[in-house]
Amino acid sequence: MKASELYAPTLRESPAEAELTSHKLMFRAGLIRKAAGGIYSYLPLGWRTMKKIMQIIREEMDAKGGQEIMMPITQPAELWRESGRWAVYGDEMMRMKDRHGREFCLGPTHEEMITSLIRNEVRSYKQLPLMLYQIQNKYRDEIRPRFGLMRSREFVMKDLYSFDKDVDGMNVSYQKMYDAYDRIFTRCGLKFRPVEADNGAIGGGHSHEFTVLAPSGESNIAYCESCDYAASDEKAELKVIKAAPEEMKPLEKVETPNAHTIELVKDFLNVPIEKTIKAVAFQDDDGRLILAFVRGDHEVNEIKVLNAVEGALHLHMAEESAISAAGGSAGFMSPIGIKDGTVIVVDSTVMEMYNAVAGANEPDKHFINVNPRRDFDESKIIVADIRLVREGDPCPNCGAPLKMTRGIEVGQVFTLGQKYAKALGATFLDENGKETVFEMGCYGIGVGRTMAAAIEQNNDENGIIWNRAIAPFEVVVVPINAKNNDQLEYATKLYEELKNAGVDALLDDRKERAGVKFNDCDLIGYPIRVTVGPKTLESGDVEIKIRKSGEVLTFKREEFLEKICSKLKEL
RNA sequence: CGGGGCAUGGCUCAGUUUGGCAGAGCACCUGCCUUGGGAGCAGGGGGUCGCAGGUUCAAAUCCUGUUGCUCCGACCA
Numbered sequence: 001m002k003a004s005e006l007y008a009p010t011l012r013e014s015p016a017e018a019e020l021t022s023h024k025l026m027f028r029a030g031l032i033r034k035a036a037g038g039i040y041s042y043l044p045l046g047w048r049t050m051k052k053i054m055q056i057i058r059e060e061m062d063a064k065g066g067q068e069i070m071m072p073i074t075q076p077a078e079l080w081r082e083s084g085r086w087a088v089y090g091d092e093m094m095r096m097k098d099r100h101g102r103e104f105c106l107g108p109t110h111e112e113m114i115t116s117l118i119r120n121e122v123r124s125y126k127q128l129p130l131m132l133y134q135i136q137n138k139y140r141d142e143i144r145p146r147f148g149l150m151r152s153r154e155f156v157m158k159d160l161y162s163f164d165k166d167v168d169g170m171n172v173s174y175q176k177m178y179d180a181y182d183r184i185f186t187r188c189g190l191k192f193r194p195v196e197a198d199n200g201a202i203g204g205g206h207s208h209e210f211t212v213l214a215p216s217g218e219s220n221i222a223y224c225e226s227c228d229y230a231a232s233d234e235k236a237e238l239k240v241i242k243a244a245p246e247e248m249k250p251l252e253k254v255e256t257p258n259a260h261t262i263e264l265v266k267d268f269l270n271v272p273i274e275k276t277i278k279a280v281a282f283q284d285d286d287g288r289l290i291l292a293f294v295r296g297d298h299e300v301n302e303i304k305v306l307n308a309v310e311g312a313l314h315l316h317m318a319e320e321s322a323i324s325a326a327g328g329s330a331g332f333m334s335p336i337g338i339k340d341g342t343v344i345v346v347d348s349t350v351m352e353m354y355n356a357v358a359g360a361n362e363p364d365k366h367f368i369n370v371n372p373r374r375d376f377d378e379s380k381i382i383v384a385d386i387r388l389v390r391e392g393d394p395c396p397n398c399g400a401p402l403k404m405t406r407g408i409e410v411g412q413v414f415t416l417g418q419k420y421a422k423a424l425g426a427t428f429l430d431e432n433g434k435e436t437v438f439e440m441g442c443y444g445i446g447v448g449r450t451m452a453a454a455i456e457q458n459n460d461e462n463g464i465i466w467n468r469a470i471a472p473f474e475v476v477v478v479p480i481n482a483k484n485n486d487q488l489e490y491a492t493k494l495y496e497e498l499k500n501a502g503v504d505a506l507l508d509d510r511k512e513r514a515g516v517k518f519n520d521c522d523l524i525g526y527p528i529r530v531t532v533g534p535k536t537l538e539s540g541d542v543e544i545k546i547r548k549s550g551e552v553l554t555f556k557r558e559e560f561l562e563k564i565c566s567k568l569k570e571l
Numbered sequence: 572c573g574g575g576g577c578a579u580g581g582c583u584c585a586g587u588u589u590g591g592c593a594g595a596g597c598a599c600c601u602g603c604c605u606u607g608g609g610a611g612c613a614g615g616g617g618g619u620c621g622c623a624g625g626u627u628c629a630a631a632u633c634c635u636g637u638u639g640c641u642c643c644g645a646c647c648a
Binding site for chain 2: 016481514517
């Protein structure tokens with residue numbers, strides 16, 4: 001490919017709306033262009049990288065027995081009604097109607113589609129296990145698309161679905177995918193970590209998110225340096241902290257004027273924050289009031305609360321009116337004396353506190369000497385781990401202090417169990433001729449997000465630094481002055497030798513000044529640049545520059561091919 | 572959804588307060604010159620100032636409405 005014919009519009013400046021480094025660089029290097037909020041076109045360079053990532057994914061999926069298929073983007077509403085998700089998915093689903101008024105959506109995911117695809121075809125355990133995957137556009141009407149390809153509304157995703165005859169089989173499939181993901185992201189040159197994740201409303205089974213470590217990432221990860229534990233903050237388990245036992249003093253109600261925050265309460269009563277109990281009020285979609293209690297210095301993990309409460313699908317902050325209707329008072333709540341019918345979730349650590357301070361369910365009053373074991377009616381409360389992890393909390397595995405970091409979730413593997421197969425009536429006959437529901441798993445990778453994450457992790461002030469495996473081109477050959485025929489000829493020769501050796505090379509034959517070309521090369525981030533100028537022409541040597549390290553190397557003409565190829569392997 | 576901000580040539584923005592010829596830099600085209608890190612000179616093309624109404628002799632500028640984008644918060648791959 002000649003750069004003079006390549007459509008790669010680079011920019012000196014980036015549009016005002018791009019804030020993330022990767023977004024700016026993708027824009028400036030001519031990888032993508034925006035069509036609408038969260039919707040992008042991929043230009044040749046960007047698409048080349050996308051294709052390379054997809055190829056790596058394909059190879060690893062196929063190696064594990066995956067078979068590629070293609071399913072429709074447009075999906076009929078009936079399918080989603082069958083699984084119950086037409087209503088559940090909410091505003092995030094892009095919906096539309098055809099001319100007859102029939103309802104469709106643009107697929108946000110394909111569990112329903114694939115389950116319906118196989119349910120009438122796969123009839124016997126002999127056809128299992130089965131792993132089918134596709135790489136395709138998906139649609140989610142994000143509340144707030146941002147960061148370019150990181151959080152977009154239309155995005156390319158690989159998703160594989162596994163079908164097994166039993167849980168053991170499903171776990172084998174899960175492990176295969178886990179291993180494949182490990183290989184995929186390693187091959188892409190990413191620094192990542194598989195972290196234990198919450199599998200949300202789907203429940204049961206296990207789930208890991210493959211997270212690229214980057215400070216700009218949107219997810220918080222707790223990890224342990226002494227063992228290999230890593231979990232998203234939503235998931236990270238926490239052990240009960242037992243306070244030193246004390247003699248239980250009598251419960252007492254005291255005046256705490258205007259002390260509606262924990263800070264004010266602890267100062268007013270002059271108690272350590274570890275001896276206070278904090279309340280956070282939620283409501284679910286049915287309007288049920290859900291009160292969550294944690295120790296004053298802890299934060300509530302909303303996901304854990306959601307998982308602890310049976311039947312709740314979403315939580316939002318409670319309305320003031322709902323709190324007073326339950327006999328509570330915002331800022332002064334406790335499980336003691338709240339009306340029945342209120343869902344009360346108490347963090348396990350709270351149950352181990354002695355003589356603590358909690359709200360008295362009336363304005364400007366708190367209880368002191370609250371002893372949850374004695375004062376809470378345990379038949380009416382849910383006790384669970386509902387606190388949010390923070391740096392320094394003990395690792396649930398080995399007890400060492402946990403570290404926190406941020407990451408970009410590029411893939412997720414999880415077991416679905418029978419949820420969708422059951423809802424859609426997908427069954428087969430097992431060895432005993434018994435009708436059995438499939439055990440499923442699903443495994444996604446955000447392709448565009450992976451590209452963005454790679455850039456986010458590998459760049460400098462001059463531009464992108466691609467890993468060789470996913471670079472749009474591996475090597476660029478630059479004649480400094482393309483109007484000089486000797487240089488152009490020499491460069492073309494080197495370029496052709498590289499091509500013939502199977503190297504993905506680009507010839508920058510543009511009639512631009514050297515500075516312009518060099519800056520473009522750095523911005524786009526080709527791993528190796530071969531520079532052809534008067535110096536090399538005279539010496540007959542070949543000069544290369546490594547993008548990542550900036551080092552300039554000179555090779556003898558006859559050994560340059562071999563040297564470049566071995567250099568490439570290191571990149 | 573709540574709260575801010577923005578919308579002027581391909582990009583970054585000035586001009587709006589106080590109404591009076593639509594501007595700059597970069598990019599683009601032509602020519603000269605130049606070619607080891609975004610050169611220089613000369614000439615040139617391109618904008619119904621987001622859209623729709625209104626006020627006015629006159630609107631990018633003032634008023635009303637509307638759409639899009641964007642940032643912060645509550646949500647998610």
